[in-house]
Amino acid sequence: xxxxxxxxxxxxxxxxxxxxxxxxxxxxxxxxxxxxxxxxxxxxxxxxxxxxxxxxxxxxxxxxxxxxxxxxxxxxxxxxxxxxxxxxxxxxxxxxxxxxxxxxxxxxxxxxxxxxxxxxxxxxxxxxxxxxxxxxxxxxxxxxxxxxxxxxxxxxxxxxxxxxxxxxxxxxxxxxxxxxxxxxxxxxxxxxxxxxxxxxxxxxxxxxxxxxxxxxxxxxxxxxxxxxxxxxxxxxxxxxxxxxxxxxxxxxxxxxxxxxxxxxxxxxxxxxxxxxxxxxxxxxxxxxxxxxxxxxxxxxxxxxxxxxxxxxxxxxxxxxxxxxxxxxxxxxxxxxxxxxxxxxxxxxxxxxxxxxxxxxxxxxxxxxxxxxxxxxxxxxxxxxxxxxxxxxxxxxxxxxxxxxxxxxxxxxxxxxxxxxxxxxxxxxxxxxxxxxxxxxxxxxxxxxxxxxxxxxxxxxxxxxxxxxxxxxxxxxxxxxxxxxxxxxxxxxxxxxxxxxxxxxxxxxxxxxxxxxxxxxxxxxxxxxxxxxxxxxxxxxxxxxxxxxxxxxxxxxxxxxxxxxxxxxxxxxxxxxxxxxxxxxxxxxxx
Amino acid sequence: xxxxxxxxxxxxxxxxxxxxxxxxxxxxxxxxxxxxxxxxxxxxxxxxxxxxxxxxxxxxxxxxxxxxxxxxxxxxxxxxxxxxxxxxxxxxxxxxxxxxxxxxxxxxxxxxxxxxxxxxxxxxxxxxxxxxxxxxxxxxxxxxxxxxxxxxxxxxxxxxxxxxxxxxxxxxxxxxxxxxxxxxxxxxxxxxxxxxxxxxxxxxxxxxxxxxxxxxxxxxxxxxx
Numbered sequence: 001x002x003x004x005x006x007x008x009x010x011x012x013x014x015x016x017x018x019x020x021x022x023x024x025x026x027x028x029x030x031x032x033x034x035x036x037x038x039x040x041x042x043x044x045x046x047x048x049x050x051x052x053x054x055x056x057x058x059x060x061x062x063x064x065x066x067x068x069x070x071x072x073x074x075x076x077x078x079x080x081x082x083x084x085x086x087x088x089x090x091x092x093x094x095x096x097x098x099x100x101x102x103x104x105x106x107x108x109x110x111x112x113x114x115x116x117x118x119x120x121x122x123x124x125x126x127x128x129x130x131x132x133x134x135x136x137x138x139x140x141x142x143x144x145x146x147x148x149x150x151x152x153x154x155x156x157x158x159x160x161x162x163x164x165x166x167x168x169x170x171x172x173x174x175x176x177x178x179x180x181x182x183x184x185x186x187x188x189x190x191x192x193x194x195x196x197x198x199x200x201x202x203x204x205x206x207x208x209x210x211x212x213x214x215x216x217x218x219x220x221x222x223x224x225x226x227x228x229x230x231x232x233x234x235x236x237x238x239x240x241x242x243x244x245x246x247x248x249x250x251x252x253x254x255x256x257x258x259x260x261x262x263x264x265x266x267x268x269x270x271x272x273x274x275x276x277x278x279x280x281x282x283x284x285x286x287x288x289x290x291x292x293x294x295x296x297x298x299x300x301x302x303x304x305x306x307x308x309x310x311x312x313x314x315x316x317x318x319x320x321x322x323x324x325x326x327x328x329x330x331x332x333x334x335x336x337x338x339x340x341x342x343x344x345x346x347x348x349x350x351x352x353x354x355x356x357x358x359x360x361x362x363x364x365x366x367x368x369x370x371x372x373x374x375x376x377x378x379x380x381x382x383x384x385x386x387x388x389x390x391x392x393x394x395x396x397x398x399x400x401x402x403x404x405x406x407x408x409x410x411x412x413x414x415x416x417x418x419x420x421x422x423x424x425x426x427x428x429x430x431x432x433x434x435x436x437x438x439x440x441x442x443x444x445x446x447x448x449x450x451x452x453x454x455x456x457x458x459x460x461x462x463x464x465x466x467x468x469x470x471x472x473x474x475x476x477x478x479x480x481x482x483x484x485x486x487x488x489x490x491x492x493x494x495x496x497x498x499x500x501x502x503x504x505x506x507x508x509x510x511x512x513x514x515x516x517x518x519x520x521x522x523x524x525x526x527x528x529x530x531x532x533x534x535x536x537x538x539x540x541x542x543x544x545x546x547x548x549x550x551x552x553x554x555x556x557x558x559x560x561x562x563x564x565x566x567x568x569x570x571x572x573x574x575x576x577x578x579x580x581x582x583x584x585x586x587x588x589x590x
Numbered sequence: 591x592x593x594x595x596x597x598x599x600x601x602x603x604x605x606x607x608x609x610x611x612x613x614x615x616x617x618x619x620x621x622x623x624x625x626x627x628x629x630x631x632x633x634x635x636x637x638x639x640x641x642x643x644x645x646x647x648x649x650x651x652x653x654x655x656x657x658x659x660x661x662x663x664x665x666x667x668x669x670x671x672x673x674x675x676x677x678x679x680x681x682x683x684x685x686x687x688x689x690x691x692x693x694x695x696x697x698x699x700x701x702x703x704x705x706x707x708x709x710x711x712x713x714x715x716x717x718x719x720x721x722x723x724x725x726x727x728x729x730x731x732x733x734x735x736x737x738x739x740x741x742x743x744x745x746x747x748x749x750x751x752x753x754x755x756x757x758x759x760x761x762x763x764x765x766x767x768x769x770x771x772x773x774x775x776x777x778x779x780x781x782x783x784x785x786x787x788x789x790x791x792x793x794x795x796x797x798x799x800x801x802x803x804x805x806x807x808x809x810x811x812x813x814x815x
Contacts, residue, residue: 156772156773162765162766479648
């Protein structure tokens with residue numbers, strides 16, 4: 001549903017953008033060509049996965065147009081920077097749509113971050129340009145509209161016969177001087193406005209370029225500029241609303257209004273090749289056949305639309321800087337990772353949300369139970385991480401922190417130990433403990449957020465059992481960032497030789513960050529039964545037949561949070577661990 | 591104010607740039623500050639606070655500008671009418687001179703008109719001038735009523751010329767008065783509306799009197815009798 005709504009929102013955004021751009025065309029056909037080029041390339045990109053060089057198309061077109069216009073070098077340079085930032089910024093909804101589609105169809109397995117690595121075209125950059133675009137175009141546009149609204153609302157209508165010089169609002173009837181006020185070639189000719197008390201001359205002085213969509217200079221109807229529609233609306237005898245600076249000319253007529261043509265241009269979407277506003281005159285001018293009330297309504301609507309557009313643009317731009325996960329089957333995992341929801345909430349709330357996730361909501365007593373003679377025997381190792389790492393179990397072990405000091409932060413019960421990815425915990429046993437193979441390990445853990453540029457195949461070993469020469473068994477995570485997999489390492493591994501890992505048994509995927517998980521593993525050597533559970537859900541049950549995983553029989557040097565690799569400290573576990581229990585028998589579960 | 595808006599926007603864009611660049615470089619503040627643990631919540635709160643500040647700033651500036659605009663509109667509209675009112679005062683003084691030969695006429699009316707004329711010139715504020723002008727209008731109505739009572743005066747060519755002049759000026763004033771009163775209406779309505787009245791209070795803006803026309807003055811005179 002979220003995907004659908006977002007996709008529809010993006011498509012809507014795209015449509016608004018397209019309509020706005022098309023309506024604003026006022027300089028040359030080059031802009032239409034640029035838009036068509038973008039559209040075609042976007043479609044092409046969606047289907048082919050070709051790199052989004054879409055932004056280059058309008059850039060080249062603008063460059064050609066500006067060279068043709070013979071603009072000075074610094075203007076061309078500035079314009080190119082502006083156009084390149086803006087054209088990428090404008091692409092934000094396009095890009096978002098492509099990401100959705102690609103994720104949907106599973107072409108794109110991991111995340112946008114992953115995509116960046118291969119495409120060399122960071123979505124962060126697109127998001128950034130989108131934000132710059134929205135901020136520099138949207139906010140001034142909204143301010144300008146508010147100013148317009150205020151001016152129109154605050155100014156009462158003047159009678160032409162008794163109006164003072166300066167900004168005035170008139171309502172009257174259009175009367176031509178010689179020719180029709182407007183023709184189809186966008187030429188404007190002087191005309192009179194009469195209101196019964198007098199008449200004034202409106203002299204557009206060869207205005208040809210109609211400023212942007214929101215600053216409707218010659219607005220035929222309030223919904224926008226209609227090319228070729230002016231004669232239809234601004235015919236002699238039409239009632240018109242006029243806002244402009246009145247002055248005494250003294251030549252042809254006494255009262256004259258000369259509109260400024262170019263400078264007042266403000267628009268959210270502006271692709272226009274820059275041109276010199278030479279024929280500037282009066283800063284405020286508005287002529288419309290609509291009533292004042294509809295103009296006010298229209299501006300209010302424009303402000304509302306612009307704010308919505310601005311927020312939408314900022315939101316999508318921000319979203320492009322985050323991560324989308326696809327499992328490759330057309331299903332997106334967004335609920336936790338997109339828009340970094342987890343970053344927005346306080347820790348206490350996160351704990352509530354993640355302690356019982358809906359996706360893994362299974363009955364708590366779903367653990368498979370085995371009878372055991374030693375039921376009720378306390379664990380040999382018990383760490384509750386309540387401000388210390390003292391073993392509360394029966395075994396004499398000395399926990400030692402390596403490469404740093406564990407931090408204690410709120411956990412499942414009391415506090416939990418935080419591992420930052422560089423340090424880990426060694427549990428030295430004074431004498432090797434032989435527990436005959438049967439054991440139970442249970443603990444809570446919560447993976448921390450991944451770093452933005454973590455290796456996609458970072459492996460975190462949560463628990464390992466070292467012997468002098470090799471790592472006999474490990475409980476580990478492996479997998480790309482944001483798609484960690486709880487796996488088991490098989491085979492005998494030498495220190496520092498990750499290559500010798502024979503196989504990783506995938507027991508689950510979609511191990512989310514910032515969420516507490518309860519892990520439980522139990523092995524009964526006599527019955528040869530092995531079971532793994534995550535949040536009470538059986539991940540792997542084995543009865544009979546030795547699994548490839550070699551079960552440790554002795555504890556000499558148990559590590560929590562250490563990688564199998566000596567060389568890379570950063571592969572150590574990053575996250576929280578709480579209520580760690582190690583039993584030397586297969587514990588029945590209550 | 592424009593500078594404030596400009597620099598606020600610049601600050602906003604720079605903030606967006608910094609945050610985004612930090613993200614691009616992977617210096618997620620959450621991770622970088624492992625010791626201090628600057629959380630994403632703080633980061634986002636900062637950005638939201640910045641946006642909120644900008645919105646509030648724009649809103650406040652907009653209100654202030656609007657109030658200044660309506661006040662300036664009154665000043666402009668007043669100047670537009672003031673020129674004609676002064677001309678009318680001159681004509682009224684001529685009429686007062688013409689009345690002085692009739693000793694049986696109420697001399698206090700003539701005196702009041704002269705005093706109000708002087709007072710009008712002394713006042714600088716448009717609101718005070720409007721009040722004086724309204725009083726003057728009221729007294730002038732008395733004068734015009736008196737004009738009807740003296741056939742000699744009506745037969746006097748000079749007096750008739752003065753009355754014609756006043757009448758033509760009055761038609762000019764009428765058009766400008768409508769505009770002025772409309773402007774006052776917008777101003778008064780605005781400074782009494784929430785949230786404008788809060789800022790109007792801070793700026794010391796008070797409601798502006800309307801400029802009465804003769805009909806109003808006559809009605810008032812009729813009622814007072």
